[in-house]
Amino acid sequence: MIMRDMIEDIRPAMLAAMAEIGIAEDVWSGLLAGSTDAAHADVAMPCHTLAQVLRKTPVAISDDIENALGDSLAGLAYISTVNGFLNFTATPGWLTERVTAVVGDERLNVGFEEPRTIVIDYSSPNVAKRMHVGHLRSTVIGDALARMLAHKGHEVIGENHIGDWGTPFGMLIEHYLDFEELEVDDIDLSSFYKGARAKFDRDSEFAERSRNRVVKLQSRDQDTMILWRKLVNISLVHFNEVYELLGVLLTDDDLAGESKYEELLSSVVDRLEEAGMLDESDGAAVVFAEGWVNREGEPLPLIIKKADGGFNYATTDLACIIDRVEVIGSTEFLYVVGAEQAQHFAMVFEVAREAGFMDDSIAAIHVPFGMVLGTDGKKLASRGGQAISLKDLLEEAIRRAEAAILEKNPELPESELRTVAEMIGVGAVKYADLSTERTKNYVFDWNRMLSFEGNTAPYLQYAHARICSIFRRANLDRESARNASISLNHPNERSLARAIIGFAEALDDAIDSHSPHRLATYLHGLAQSFASFYESCPVLIAEDEATRVSRLALCDGVARVLENGLGLLGIDVPERM
RNA sequence: GGGCGCGUAGCAUAGCCUGGAUAAUGCACCGGCCUCCUAAGCCGGGGACCGCGGGUUCGAAUCCUGCCGCGCCCGCCA
Structure with missing residues (x-):
């Protein structure tokens, strides 16, 4: 490394x-x-x-x-x-010089790049529904990429494309009206959408109201907009709750709902029309992109405007591209979206280039990821086949972490228990996701991710906590170790130095490939290297003072790389656990 | 039918982009190590025709190609 x-x-x-x-x-x-x-x-x-x-x-x-x-x-x-x-x-001399430079540097030798403005499209939950496991990977991976890129000096703009527009909102608003006497907090998002849908299917009067409501919404009827806004806000409270629990950077400032682009959609149609790319097919306005065929071998269209006059997400994606190029002035777009949408993005990018919405100076990159599977090997779902609520999932993670702490370290002060359990539980879930190669499916397994052994967040957090413990025991400030002269006499000290030196390179590698797992793999190697060092190289009871301060400096360096590295993955590190 | 992705010890993974030396790591398994900084740990060991076949190359887990298996996608949901 x-x-x-x-x-x-x-x-x-x-x-x-x-x-x-x-x-x-x-x-x-x-x-x-x-x-x-x-x-x-x-x-x-x-x-x-x-x-x-x-x-x-x-x-x-x-x-x-x-x-x-x-x-x-x-x-x-x-x-x-x-x-x-x-x-x-x-040589040990070279290693000493390099590791001294890294440990002595505030940024651990991580450099800055020529700043670019990078838009990252991630998370994207749906209004009026709870966030579920399907949003986990996009949110966690997107957040890690955002943190890593920002750390390299780029201007990162998170865009959270919440589903807040479209025909279902007629029925959702009407359903909401039926609940109007309820306080906002009493709306149960786990059943709200389903309830509306069920009523729509069985109650023709309700269905009629819903359709009328869609028309009002599209014409920006004032009362309707107020109701719509309320419905969105209820969902935002929920999203923000989950984001806070997850510890991701997204805020309301990053919201870029479909409603935001709604007004641009007709101009997308116009511009495609002007470019002579639009075709009519079964009443819909479409673009036939070169080389795409459907099941029957006929040209496959990208639908721009549906036969009923509505737009769908390809049009929104094209509007976003225009916005990013012409308004935001970004040159790099990352779409942290599931692998199943590869074809969609390939088509959208191709059409956008053909239409001149973006040229070759723009890098539009789909960052795909695989599915989260249950232990049965199928897409993770609850007993009833429903998607599992992300909030419930995280709370279970915290509960499990808390139980593990109580069992393994009963001395941990009560006052720290909840905070530490959150760091470990949530960290375990995020790390399990971030430590496997993005494009693979992975099996969600509580025992594995919280096992405190192997390539898991708790193992890395434990390495950090052990170092903090050393300094606590010696009653020393971490900073006090920083300018010590380092010497690498033991093979495990040299291995550890190699690991520390490799941080900046591992980070760049992860960023260049948009693969957080490369950073995770590196950090695990560092933690392993530290564990071996810790076993064979006594720190506080070292044979002489020079060795002691040298080892303290190495320990501080490892702790900072772990804290910084896990931090870039969006994972917190406790000082004791 | 077409397209995309995945396939590496019992299990879970890294390595594949940019080809190199005995294929790396964890779990599980076997054997050791706590009067000493957290044993949530460390040290050692066994376990792999890198899905299968061809090709390119001095050299292939890695590149090309054909199969096989699994998953996903293939027009009015997003």
Whole structure:
């Protein structure tokens, strides 16, 4: 994980050596990379592809390069050759210097990038319904990406496209009117939508009222808008409750409901018309994008305006693109939306480009993710087949975490129990999601995510808490350790230093691939490295004072990487647990 | 039928973009380690034709291709 820094430092000497041997930089540059096996080296260069060029064996070539390098890397890396591999292993001196720089830096050597304005589309619950597990991944992954990108200096604009518009709102408003005597808090979102739907299906008078209400809503009838607003607000109270429990950044400022774009929709139609892209099909206005066919092999349309005059979400997505390009001035859009919508986004992006809504300077990226499955291997649902409420799920996580704490650390002060249980329970749920490769489905398993062992949030949080405990016991400020001189005499100290140094690179890797799990994988490796260090390298009872302060500095560094890294994933770390 | 994705020890995963050395990690399993900073831990061990077959390459879990299995998507819900 330290290859980026090492390669950078090795490069000058390599430039000279390779010039001497007569191999152009662009030929060898890509070969110099992190070792695939930490036991061999930190950085390695396989010389096999050079064999054709130089008409020598890889073994001879690696030896030649080693000779050409001479002692130019003295103090930086040890060089060795095995079977045509040129191996570089960081010296303790180099590791010491680098880890000192990281630990001494407020940002742990995480750099800033040239700021971009990035819009992230995530969460997107529906008004008049409870948030459910189906919203978990989008919310958690989107939030992590938002935090990581913001940390790199970008302007991140979260857009929460709540479903707050469309034909169902006629029936929802009428249903709401029937409840009008109720206080806002008494509306039960778990049954509200279903109740409205059921009434709509069985009661023709209600259905008629609903249809009339839709017309009023679309014409912005004032009384109707007031009712609509109330209904939305009730839902917002619920969303914000869940967001607070989840600990995500979304606020009302990020709301970008469908209603917001509603007025732009007709102009989307006009612009597509002007571009000559619009076709009529079965009464609907559609665009036939190149290359898409339906089940029967006929051209597959993107429906812009339905036969009944209404719009659907493709049109809204196109309106959003126009808004982002022309109003917000963003150049990068991330859509954290389930993988099942891949085709939809491919079509929307293609149409948007064809219509000139965005050009090649704009990166519109669908960031897809797989499903959350139950232990039966099917889409996670309650006994009755309904989606599980996110709030209920999180509360259960907290309950389970609390039970685990009471069992394992009964000494934890009562006053901290609830807060710590929230950090652990919610962290466990989020980490379970963020630590697996996005595009895969994963099985939601309480025992696994809260097991406190393995690649779980509690394991990482525990590593952090242990470090805090060391400082507490020594009655030392964490800051006091920061400027200590570090020495790496034990192999586990060196492994730990390598792990600490790798933070910035792991973060960049996660960001570049929009894959929070890469950061999670790194953090787990760091925590494991720390656990081994902790076992073999006594800190407070170290053999001498210099070792003690050096180890305290390493501990502080690990704790800060864990806190910062988990923080970027949206996960809090307790100081004791 | 077409498209997209996934397939790695008993289980769960990383590695695949950008090809390299004995395929990494966790759970479970086996064996060790607490008069010593939280054993929620550590150390060691067994366990994998990387779905199957072809191809490219000095070299393939990784790239290409054909199968197989699973999931999802394929016009007026969003």
